[in-house]
Amino acid sequence: METVLFYIAASVSLVSTLLVVTRTNASHALIYLIVSLLAIAVIFYLLGAPFAAALEIVIYAGAIMVLFLFVVMMLNLGKSAVDQERGWMQPRMWIGPGILTAVLFAEFIYILGGTPGTTSGTIVPPKAVGETLFGAYLLAVELASVLLLAALVGAYHLGRRYMRSRREEIA
Amino acid sequence: MGTAVAIPLEHVFLLAGALFLIGFTGVLVRRNVIFLLMSLEIMMNACGLAFVAAGARWAQADGQIMYMLILSLAAAEVAVALGLVLQLERRFRHLDIDAASELGG
Numbered sequence: 001m002e003t004v005l006f007y008i009a010a011s012v013s014l015v016s017t018l019l020v021v022t023r024t025n026a027s028h029a030l031i032y033l034i035v036s037l038l039a040i041a042v043i044f045y046l047l048g049a050p051f052a053a054a055l056e057i058v059i060y061a062g063a064i065m066v067l068f069l070f071v072v073m074m075l076n077l078g079k080s081a082v083d084q085e086r087g088w089m090q091p092r093m094w095i096g097p098g099i100l101t102a103v104l105f106a107e108f109i110y111i112l113g114g115t116p117g118t119t120s121g122t123i124v125p126p127k128a129v130g131e132t133l134f135g136a137y138l139l140a141v142e143l144a145s146v147l148l149l150a151a152l153v154g155a156y157h158l159g160r161r162y163m164r165s166r167r168e169e170i171a
Numbered sequence: 172m173g174t175a176v177a178i179p180l181e182h183v184f185l186l187a188g189a190l191f192l193i194g195f196t197g198v199l200v201r202r203n204v205i206f207l208l209m210s211l212e213i214m215m216n217a218c219g220l221a222f223v224a225a226g227a228r229w230a231q232a233d234g235q236i237m238y239m240l241i242l243s244l245a246a247a248e249v250a251v252a253l254g255l256v257l258q259l260e261r262r263f264r265h266l267d268i269d270a271a272s273e274l275g276g
Contacts, residue, residue: 006182021196021201033213044223060212060242068209124231140236154254158251158258159257
């Protein structure tokens with residue numbers, strides 16, 4: 001049964017990823033990309049990696065995609081943005097993502113509704129991940145923190161000059 | 172705890188490869204910077220899927236740890252790249268990546 005769930009989630013992710021690449025409107029593509037990430041989170045859960053599934057939703061679909069959405073919205077400042085957003089949010093636009101998400105939601109309900117052992121193979125619990133992460137991979141954690149710090153400084157530097165010129169433009 | 176992996180590893184790898192190819196095609200075909208970044212995200216996500224699948228196959232935590240490192244790399248990349256997108260928009264007034272080809276590579 002879990003293999004069927006996997007194939008359903010895999011086709012949802014393939015379809016929505018294809019739709020991401022073929023959209024012309026950036027915010028529509030972002031919504032399909034979020035659906036694709038949710039499908040991959042389901043696959044992670046089925047593979048016995050619940051911690052990776054949670055990270056996929058919290059960080060990827062939650063944080064990184066919202067960052068994208070902020071920039072897409074920011075670039076539309078000024079030029080008849082209200083009309084444009086009204087055009088984006090037409091009800092029929094939600095049909096595609098809605099159907100794909102409903103499929104994933106049905107899978108989610110099925111997994112929650114009992115049938116232990118839906119996750120195939122051996123589950124790698126978050127505790128084991130944490131122990132390995134702060135044991136053997138401690139150096140990698142430090143390097144990742146340095147990388148994030150560098151990204152923070154770089155993004156601040158790039159964005160600061162942009163915001164200054166934007167303020168002068170508006171004023 | 173079962174021992175056999177019911178989902179064949181090859182099929183997960185096929186899915187990851189297909190997702191990677193879709194993202195790669197997106198990078199090659201699209202010229203809007205936002206879509207290029209989204210395609211990069213798709214490709215990185217496919218790599219993460221392959222790592223998690225391999226980690227699940229041998230019931231080791233290493234796959235998930237590699238996925239977390241990819242995640243932090245993606246977060247750093249997106250933060251810097253979106254700053255660059257804002258600069259590009261300020262300088263060229265649109266998001267066509269070909270506008271920024273004056274280095275003549």
